[in-house]
Amino acid sequence: MRIVIIGAGPTGLGAAYRLRELGHEDFVVLEKASHAGGLAASFVDDAGFTWDVGGHVMFSHYDYYDRLFETMMGDAFTLNDRESWVRIMDRWVPYPFQNNIRYLPKQAAYECLRGLMHAQLRREKDPREARHFGEFIDLVFGEGIARHFMRPYNFKVWAYPPEMMNKTWIGERVAVLDVDRALRNVILEEDDFGWGPNNRFKYPLKGGTGAFYERIARSLDGFIRYDTAVASIDHERHIVHCADGTQEPYDALISAMPLDLLVTRTLTGSVPPEIAQAAGSLLHSAGHMVGVGIRRPCPSTKCWMYFPDDNCPFYRVTYLSNYSPYMTPDQSGRNDQYYSLLCETSESPCKPVDHEAIVEDTIRGLEASGLLEPGERNDIVSIWHKRVEYSYPTPSVERDQILSTVIPWLEARDIYSRGRFGMWKYEVANTDHTLMQGVECVDRLLEGTPEQTIGIVYRTTADGRGAAEHARPKVAGSGEKRLQVETRQPPTPVMRGREG
C-alpha cells in the first residue's frame, strides 16, 4: 500500500512515525513549508526570542504520546505548574473564573451567584438538551457569569457568537460548576485553582514547542518532501499533483490540510455539489500572534492569562519566557535579563481585525490591562507578528452533520482527512490528539484497529454504505461526562468508489 501524507504537522508526523515503527516504508510526506511542525512549529526572531504560534502547552492523554516525547526529548524539557489567571474588572481572578468569583467586586460576585442559583435551581431545561453553546452557557452558568465572563470571553476566542456554536466540544475545555461549590468558595473564601487536565505541563527546554516536532521530523529523514505544496488531487485516479509539477500516486491518502480547502479547491474529478457545499460551510477563525520581547527581568510567575474585557484585542497572553529559561536572547539559562509576552487575537467575518493596527493595539492592550508598566514600551526590543488563516476550527452547530457527510465520502475514495483542520473537531485538536489521529489512522489502515480519538462511529447501513455518526471520543479532552458510545469496527478496507 502506497501511502501519501499531506502535511508535516503533528498529524502527518504521527502517521509517518507510526508507519516506520510498523516497518511500512512505502510512503511520503508532502509539506508546503520548508520546516516541520505546522501550527505547532516555533520560530526564533532576529533578536533571539523564541515564539510559538500561540502559547502551546503539552499535556497528554496518551501513553504513546508520552513515550514518544520521552524518546525524542530525553531530559531536555521543563516541567511547569500551571499558573493561569483571568484579567477582568481591573483585577486578577484565578482560573477558572467561574470557580473563583469571590475575587470579583461584590456587586459582580452577587450577580454571578444569583444568576447561577436561578439557572441551576430553577432548571428550565437539561443543559444536555441545549440547542447551541449560547443556550448551554445560560443554562449552566446563569445570567451573571454569562454576561461578565462567558459570553465576552468566548466571543473573543472563537470570533463567532455562541449561538452559532454547538456544545459538543465542551468537556475538559470548560469547567462546569455547581451551586454548592460556588457558595462554598464565596462564603468560606476558598480558592479553587486545580481544575483541569493541564495543571502540570511539559515544555521543551530549547527551541519552543516546535523542538519536539523537529526531532520527530529528523527521525524521518528522507521521507518528508519540504517546499512541496499539494496543488490538486485526482481522487478518481488516486494521484496527488504537486505545485512543482511532480506527481505522487497513492493507495491511501492521509491529509492534514484544512478539510474545506481539500474538498472545494484541491480535489479534481467529480465531487457531488452537496459534498462541496457541506465542506465549504465549515467555519474557522484566523489568529494574530503578536510576540513582545522586553529587556527587563520578568515581573511575574504567571503562565498564561485570559482577557474577556474590551480594553485589549487579545483573548490570551502567555509569559512564554516562564516556560523555559532559553526562550530569550539570554542563553545563559539564568533568565534574568529579558522576558516575553505572546498575545493571541482571533479574527473572523463576525469579528474583523485591523491587520495594520493589531501590533500597536496589542501593546496598548498590554498597557491597559497592566501587563506593561507606564514607560515599559521603551524596553521592548522585539516584536514578532504572525497571522495564521486557520487557527481555531469552529465547532459550529452544523459541524457534526457536515463531517458525517464529508468524511465518509472521502474515505470511500481512500482519503483520510485527519488533524486539527483535517477533522475539524476542536475537542480533539491539541497536539497530543492530532499526533494520535495520525497514529491511529495508520493503525486502522494497516491493522484494522478502530480509531478512538476522532469519535466518529461507522455503521453499515441497509444499503451497504458506511454511514458515520458522532460519538464522544473515548479519550479525555472531549466529553462532558464521558457519555460514551462503543466504537464499532470501521469497514476495513474501505469500499472504493461507493457513495459514502
Ligand SMILES: Cc1cc2nc3c(=O)[nH]c(=O)nc-3n(C[C@H](O)[C@H](O)[C@H](O)COP(=O)(O)OP(=O)(O)OC[C@H]3O[C@@H](n4cnc5c(N)ncnc54)[C@H](O)[C@@H]3O)c2cc1C
Ligand atoms: C493559537 C493556538 C494555540 C494552541 N495551543 C495548543 C496547546 O497549548 N497545546 C496543544 O497541545 N496544542 C495547541 N494547539 C494545537 C496544535 O497546534 C495542533 O494540534 C497541531 O498543530 C495540529 O496539527 P495538524 O498536523 O493537524 O495540523 P497543522 O499543524 O495545521 O499542520 C498541517 C500541515 O499541513 C501543511 N499543508 C497544508 N496545506 C498543504 C498543502 N496544500 N500541501 C502541502 N502541505 C500542506 C501545513 O503547512 C502544515 O505544516 C494550538 C493551536 C493554535 C492555533
